[in-house]
Amino acid sequence: SWPGAEAFEDRSLAEMVGFGNLSAGIFAATAHNLFATHAALFEFAGRHDTLVELEATIVARKGASPEDSYSARLLNNTELLQRKIVEEAHELTLELARPAIAKDRTAEECADLLYHMMVGLVTADVAFADVLQVLEGRR
DSSP, X not given: OOTTGGGTTTSOHHHHHHTTOHHHHIIIIIHIIIIIHTGGGGTSTTTHXXXXXXHHHHHHGGGSOTTTOHHHHHHTOHHXXXXXXXXXXXXXXXXXXXXXXXXXXXXXXXXXXXXXXXXXXXXXXXXXXXXXXXXHHTO
């Protein structure tokens, strides 16, 4: 179980937002369901290279014009980035809550969330390798 997950597992996203526990709620409730039940996400044969390459691409967009690059727009607008992370986490949660989960839609929503989270990591100057190290320490 992820630290703090028990406090949020039974609350909806709307309740988390209402109680002002948005960041804790997103990563306790959504990440608990997403990462804890899919622990193999970063274990599969070399595929995490895609996320490392994505990180490098986002870093390269730091100097780009926000008019020319969606990543640059997010990097330069913290509020927009936060809203997109919440939006994508919510959409993923909705997919995971369906009685018959559509694997393709779930993968798409997860990819959207991962992208926006990677932009957030770059904005916070947190390397993806640091996140992997934390996950490794929780094994």
